Amino acid sequence: MPLLEVHDLKTHYKTDSGRVKAADGVSFTLDTGQSIGIAGESGCGKTTVVMSLMRLVDHRDIVGGRIVLDGQSILEMPEKEFRHLRWSKISLVSQAAMGALNPVFTIGWQIVEAIREHTDLSKKDAYDLARTMLERVGVDPARINSYPHELSGGMRQRAMIAMALCLDPKIVIADEMTTALDVVTQVQILKLFQHLQETLDISVIAISHEIPILGQICENIMVMYGGKIMEIGPTHLIFSEPLHPYTQALLRSQIDIHKAETKQLRGIRGRPPNLLNPPPGCRFAPRCRRAEEICSQQESPLIQLAPDRWAACHLVK
C-alpha cells in the first residue's frame, strides 16, 4: 500500500464570481522513500494540491476526492484528530523569504512552538531537539536565539527545514523551497536537502516553477496545467523524452547555457485558462501548437503508457 494516495482530488475555491477549479481531479500515489516533484506555472494548482494535503485550505472548498495518508483517510477526519498527523506525519517547508517566519519571535521559539504544539515534550527537551535539528541542517545551534532578520536568506531557509523535520515526519512537502534565494545559496540548500533525503528516509513532494530544480531532488515529476495533471513520469524520461505537448513547450522555454543553439527561446503563446469556466476539452488545447479538433471537444484521461508513465493527451499513443 502506498504511503500517500490522492484520488480524484477536487479543490474548488469559492469566490464571488463562482467556483475556481484550482485542482480538478488530481490523482497520484507516493511510496515510502519516494520523491515526486510537481512542476507547473503560476495558477496551475500545484500549491493548491499540497495545501489540500496539509488540510490548510477551507475544508468546504475540497469538493471531492479522497486522500489516504498511511492508511488513514484524512479528509473526513475531524480537525482535532488531523492535528496529530499534521507535522508529525506530513510537514511543510515553505519559502522562507516570503515571511513564513514570524519576525518578532526567535527561530528557536518558533521551532519549539511547532514541536510542543504536536507532542508532549517539555520546553527544555523541545529546545534541545531544536538545537539538534539546527545543527543537522548546518546552522550553528548558538543561533537558536536569533531573530529571522539576523539570519541570511540561506540560514532562514535552513531553519525552516529544521522546523519541518523536527518531528520526524514521513512526508515532507517542499514548496518553492529555493525560490528567491541567491543562486549559490540555492545550490547549498538543494544539496542539504538531497543529503537529508538520503539519510532520513523521508518521502518528498517538491513544488517549483523551475523544472530543473525539481530534476535535482525528485525521482518522479508530475506536470500540472490548469488544475489538471498533464503528465507523470520518471525525472530522466520527462527531461529526455517529454510526451505531453505542454511538457515539451515548458522545456523548450528553458534556457540551457551549455548549448549555444538554445539562445533561440520559445515561449508559450496565449494565457493560462480561466479556471472559473475552464474551456471544454483539454485545458491546454487553446495554446497547443499540435491541437486537433478532438482536443477542444473532449478531455483526454490520464493514460498509462508504460509501467510508470502517464500522460493526458489524445495525440500521445
Add this chain to the structure above:
Amino acid sequence: MNENNNGNNNNDTIFEAVNVSKTFKLKKRSRGLGRHRFVKAVDDISFKVKAGETFGIVGESGCGKTTTARMIMQLEKVTSGQMLLRDIDMTKLGRKQIKNMRRRVQMIFQDPYTSLNSVKTIKYLVSEPLKIHKVYDNKNEMMDKVRQMLEEVGLPSSDDILAKRPDALSGGERQRVGIAKALVLDPEFVVADEPVSMLDASVRAGIINLLLRLKEMKNLTYVFITHEFDVAYAICDRIAIMYAGSIVELASADEIIHNPLHPYTKLLLEAVPPLIPDKNWGNSILEGEVAYYIQVPEGCKFQQRCRECKDECKSGVKELVEKSPGHFVACDAC
C-alpha cells in the same frame, strides 16, 4: 578600474560610467554592526555601453547591481563619479534637465505586480509619460501612439484592454504594460532591472523575445540587470559580473559562459542548474554566502570565498585587466 583602454571609438559609446561609487550612510540603529557608519554599495566601477548593444550586469543580491541601475536613472545620487550619456554628465543635471533626460533614458522595473498603480487603467498608465512630457497637443494623436505601443508589445489595442486595470491582467501581460510605459516616449537607452525574474519560464521566454525584437525595431540600447545567468546569456551581448560593489569580470556573453576566468564567475556558472538532472551538480559549492561588507577587506573582496585564493590576493586594489581582447578580469590568480 578602467575599461577606457579597450580601443572603442567614442562615437558608438552611448553611455559611460566613470569611477562611480555609492556610499550609503547606515541608520543609527544599524550601527551595532560595527563602528563603521557607511556601507559602500558600489565601489568605483567604470564601464561603457555601446549603442545598440545589451549590456548585462549579473550578480547576487547585495552586489550593487540595482543601485547601479538606479544611479544611471538618477533615482539615486552618485557619491562620486560620472554618468555620461553621450558625453553629458547626468549627475550634474538639475531637476528640469533630469526630466528632459528621462525622455531619452527609461527604466523597466522588476515587479509587474507593484510597479503599476493598481487603481489606474492601462490607458492612463501608458499615456501618463506622454502627458508628463507634453508630447502631443492632440488627444487623438496621443491615443494613436498609445494603441500603437500596446500592439508593439504584443497586447491588443482594443478599448476593452485600455479600460482594464492591472489586476485584470496576467503577470506577463502586466510586464508588457510596464515595457509599453517605458518605451512610449521612444527613449534610446533603457535600463531594465530584473524585468523577468518574477515570471514563469514560458512567459519569461516571450518577454525576452519581445525585448530583443523591440531593440531591433527601435534601435534601443539596454542595460540589463539580472541575477540569473541563463537569462543574461539569452539576451546580453556583453556581461559584467559584480561582486560586493565591484565589477570582477567583463566580457562578451559567449566568453563569460564558455571561458570564465574569475573564480566568482566560475562559481556562479556552476550554480546554474543543468537541464539534464545530474546528481553531482553543485558538489563543489558547499560553503560561503554573499559578503555584505561594512568594512572592506584589503585586496580582493572575494578572497574569503575563493577556492583559488593566493597570498597576493590579500593586498592591493584589484583592477580590471584585459586578459584577451575585450575580456577584462580583476583577479591576480587567474
